[in-house]
Amino acid sequence: MKNIVWSDLQLFLSVAREGGLSAAAREHDASPATIGRRMLALEQATGRPLFVRRQTGYELTTDGLALLAKAQTMEASARAIDDWLDAEGGRSIVRISAGTWTTNFLAENFSRLWNPDDAFRIAFKATEAKLDIAHREVEIGVRNAAPQNPNLAARRCSEVAQAPFRARTASREARDQWVAISSEDIATRSARWLSTQPGVSVAAWANTPRTLHDLIRSGVGKGVMPCFAGDRDPLLERAGDLIADLREPQWLVMHNDDRHRADVRIVIERIVDLLSAHGPLLRGERPM
Structure with missing residues (x-):
């Protein structure tokens, strides 16, 4: 589309649909003379005659009809973009x-x-x-x-900072058990840290931090959590000191x-x- 801009094609669509310059000029708040010059420039850019100019209006040539079909396709694509933007409120x-x-x-x-x-x-x-x-x-x-x-x-x-947390209502047996992220799902430093600790008895594994949290809350065992998460949960308490390595x-x-x-x-x-x-x-x- 060298030397052809979308605004000229929008004017072309209006002229083609209205069959003349006056109605297209009113639609785009421009003068008929300005629209006429833009259509002449579009013909020069395409190198093809797009209109037969008559006293009764503008009639599309064969090339004009071909361009109309292509411009309508572009217009539909542009409308989809406008709809997408409008769906987000333009934000x-x-x-x-x-x-x-x-x-x-x-x-x-x-x-x-x-x-x-x-x-x-x-x-x-x-x-x-x-x-x-x-x-x-x-x-x-x-x-x-x-x-x-x-x-x-x-x-x-x-x-x-991170620390081990457990449910306040956890049983005596559960207080010595851990819940951990399964080895195939480890993606955080805290999960890797626990996997390297000796003598850890794991009661249950989770594949996501959200499930880990649910298991800890349910009293299954203790688990490592960021303090800003564990300390905000009234159902949890710390089960040990801050973990310096984390x-x-x-x-x-x-x-x-x-x-x-x-x-x-x-x-x-x-x-x-x-x-x-x-x-x-x-x-x-x-x-x-």
């Missing part, structure tokens, strides 16, 4: 990637990250895997390490270009403020 989307525990914490404090007047929406991507921020799978990632890719930027937010920083990671987007910048600042406000909870300084 942009900021995607946040984080692990299960962090996503749960952010979702619980959603009102600190978004309000109805914002010109964007938020989409959470809860996963223990690291989505590719460099290739824009998400706009913001909450990570436990600074990125090495030069196309990525990062802000250090807070430290996160203390780690939290980083917000974003694409060097995307971090300058107004919507992404706002969400970054709000996440930083939220994590800073809950620093003692994240660092394990507020056991229930």
